[in-house]
Amino acid sequence: MIHCEGLVKIFKSDNIEVVALQGLNISVQKGEMMAIIGNSGSGKSTLLNILGGLDRPSAGQVRVGEWDLLKITDEQLVEYKRKTVGFIWQNNARNLLPYLTALENVEMPMMLSGLYDRAYAKQLLEWVGLKERMNNRLQQLSGGEQQRVAIAIALANRPSLLLADEPTGSVDTQTSDMIMDIFRRLNQELGVTIVIVTHDLSLAGKVDRVVAIRDGLTSTEFIKRNPNLVLAGGEHRTGSSIQEGHEEYVVVDRAGRLQIPKTFLDALRIGDRASMEFDGEKIMIKAPKSLEGN
């Protein structure tokens, strides 16, 4: 469904230039439900915006379904947004028009694409559990309810890809679980590919695959273990939920580069170079050997 390779995004303002994505690679299969995690400023939101067609990449390859988002024209982008992708933000101000009712909000994208289908809009709201509150103004809805309306809006045009940027960022755990349930149900029943961006590791634990982004590059991948094959050992740390159910991998890109977590580097005091050894089974990275005795 999604295929990014060497994706670069540079933000320029008057006097600063920020490279938000520095050649990122990621692939998402159709029907997958995955999460992207990373610290703030790591570029995860930038990636999501590019995938959602809201921002354009500076270089590299991005393909979503049939669309090449680097070369896409404005008209095609509109088409893409209408048909392929649905977007949910953490901030409801970006999701909703505050002066419309829940139902009207869901109908809004339909009106824009000209495929007005009131029954489906109602059905969507029912799906997210807002049947009773359909005709309420947004101000009368709670934050969690608004977030659910946002999901319904995102689904209004039957997209094949659903992007969610911190969808549970401002709601309590219970609502968060409810939202995740909705996502999972959508994923399973409608076959919608879902990409969630979050920094909440517990949330990430609820999806099949988690990709961590660091400094504009994918660094680590966690894949859900088969719950039947619980392997003892092999755990580096405990306490964080993601490691409990997922296996952590380092991502190696096409050129063979990989990222070493900063904690490791600090622990070994590795600066700009390191020694690497290969013994036929393992690759070992060590602090650089001291030459000439210093």
Next chain:
Amino acid sequence: MPMLRFLYRKMWNTRWLTFSTLLGLVLAVSFTTSIPMYADGALKRVVAKSLLQQEGGMPPGSLLIRYQATGSEKPDMDSFKEVDRYIEQEIPKQIGFPYQTYSVSLSLRSAQITPEDPSKVDASRRRQMSVMTMGDFAGHAEMTGGKLFSDRPANGVIEAVVLEESLYRYDFRIGDVFLYPVYGGNGIPPLKIKIVGTYKPKQDDDPYWYQGLESLVGSFVVSDKVFKEHLLQQLKVPLNLANWYYAFDLREIQTSQLSPLSKTLERLDIVLYQKLKDTKVDISFLPMLSEFKKQSMQMQTLLFTLAAPMIAMVFYYIAMNSRQSLERQRTDIAVLRSRGASNRQIVWIYLLEGLILGSIALVSGPFIGWFMAKSIGSASGFLTFVDRKSIPVGVSSDALLYGAAAVMIALAASVIPAVVFARDSIVNFKQLMARSDRKPVWQRWFFDIVLLGLSGYGWYLFNERQFISQQTGLTTDQLQVQPLLFFVPALSIFAMGLFFLRVFPWLLKLCNWLGRSFLPVPIYLTLTQLSRSAKAYYPLMLLLILTLGLGVYNSSAARTIDLNSTERTLYQYGTDVIIRVAWEGFSDALPQDRGNGSGGGSGSGGQNGGQPGQGNQGQGNPGQGGPGTGGDPGGGEQYRPIRYEEPPFEIFRKLEGVEHAARVLQTKGNVVISGRSTGQGILMGIDNVDFAEVAWFRDDLFPAHPNVYLNLLGAYEQAVIISKKYADKYQLKEGDLLTITVGQEPVEFVIVGILPYWPSLYPDQTPFFIANLDYIYDQAPIIPYDVWLKMKEGAKVTPIVNELMANKMQIVSVKDVRNELITQKKHPARGGVFGILSLGFLVSVMISLIGYVLYWFFNLSSRVVQFGVLRAMGLSRKQLTGMLLLEQAFTAGLSIALGIGIGKLTSYLFLPFLQTAENIKTQVPPFRIVFEAKDTYQLYAVVCFMMVTGAVLLFLHIRRLRVHQAVKLGEER
């Protein structure tokens, strides 16, 4: 269709926003349409005036087309019929106005007629008659004797009627038969014409008789049918003259019709000549049309230049409003955009909204505009509207065109930003938001400085009197307004406002820096907020500065124009009413000069035309400026003393409505100083006590109170007050002696006072000498004087005249300054200037008020989160309110103070230019700039109302603010 539904939802759910935009649009449309409407109405008034003026001659809408055969040429009958048909049927359609009269007259060449039976009628008289017919004769003429002609010739005898007058002049009798030799009609026997009756016009002033009765005396009027069928067709008598006459009713003419109508008229000649040779338009109203056109153009230019700043402000308001509402909806646009709305859809939504609102405004605006035009028409001064017969105002296509232009501009102002915004998806938008601290365009490019320079240059040009050559052309009336004199100040107010806004943040920073250590938190917060987001306050502040600055300038300008022209008139007259009665005069020598003495003074503005012996004084009185000069046929011929008898003066004091009366003598005299003649001067003889009561003095014209000088007159019998110019010229001082020759008698005076001005006298043209009337009468022969009357408030002149008549006094002239002032005030251009200024001010205040409230509404709404945070941090509601009020004081209060200050400054800078080069000479008393306290209070009242309304609304809004909601929805909603 779904788009419409969406639009409906959007508009309905944001109805307040929609409504305010609509309000702005309606205002803009109505204001812009009111100007052409008023100009049109004023034109109609001018037309009506011209219609009245031309009462004597032909009606103003006259169109006379004439065919005159040259030599013995015979018109082709077919062409003639065609041209006749064309004129009768096509021309009214082309002109497009109803006509009161259509009259065709065809006539044969006039010829010497002879009686058929010389025994009955005296054949020796020369009778030169023509034969003619007039269309619809029976409808306009009344038979006074005999009967009307029949429609067919009986036995070759043609029946005709003549004017009564012809009977006497040509010695006709009803029943007489004459032979009319057909000239140039080879072989046609003379026509036998029988007079069967006499007629006279049914109505004398019927335009049907446009030719005048005199020209009809020498004509036999025969039946139309007989003329056309029998004479022209059967007998082939050559037609000599054909007149087609239309009197169109042009009262409903509109400005927009002037050009096409003139074109039609110009084309008419060519068409007619092509149809029938020698047919041409003889009299048309083309010159009148071009006069109308010129006047209406001038009026429109004048009004538009005056209104331009105000219209610009309305547009600014619309732009500001729509920009603000768009800013507010920017997030919405971004949301739509990221939900898959195409660029076109978003633009379309906003365009459609604009179109819907625009068409509503376009439908309702003209009605309000109509009302506004009516109010302009009834303005008599700045912010004073009187209830008088208002001018006819109608909706014309021009007005609608202007309204449409206003809507277009407003649409552009709201759609173009929408197009720009539509490019941004939510992500770009948020990125832009982070970089919003850029200075506005005008600051980056120093527009304010450029504009300041420009208005400075304007001031320089005015100062050098460069602009004066561009007269408005309104020279005929008392009012000369330079449109640029309203435009350049507006520009400079704008420039100064902008410049101040540049300084404003620095000022705030300074305050902040000074007070950072001791100011309480709310004030500190306010200052920080203001200095950080000063840019956001610019539109509002600019609007306020402009409104008030223009308001102050315009009110002061209107007052100044009003006051100065009133004072000019008052000075010119000197008092309320001046009456001159005829004096009985007896000449010692020849009796024929009697009439000269009694009637000679007619029309002279205080100058006694009958006063003999002063050389060529009869040539008029250049110093008066009053209407007409005394054309004295006898003056200057020879010296003959006339003894006058003074009519009883006491009557005047007791007249109804008269407060005081004074005798005022004005005559010319030769002034001699130390044995040397210094030319002519005007000698005014007064009774000082009476004069003090009746005369109009402007106190600031005199070094001391005028009564001081009048007292001096009373102190010495031979005292005289002379004009300063004259005194300077001949180095005269108080106490010097001079001699003035009055009525051939030298009279000696002592100078007691030297003054620059004296009511009704113009020292720049002729020096004046004010002396005691009784002393003059003692020393010189009695000369008729004028009676100056000070009237009671609202007293009428008519009863006075009637009473004087009853007392057998012949009134030569009555001049009422109040009438003159009323006439001036009624002048369309003047009323228009005041109307536009007042209306513009009201509109701008309204706009400021709405703009102010809306601005704060938006501003508060966009800062809800901030308030939520502040409240959460522990700021009490009271503190929050105080903070906002302080913010208002800093922005609105400061701009109001500035607006008034800048307005005053501009007035002082530019108003002196209101006196143009041309009228600077006649501008006596000297020009002065006034600020009426009343206007200022009105301004303050309006501003106070605005502030209070705004504050109340804000307070209510704060109370209603649901902070938790805002925090929940997040971001700046």
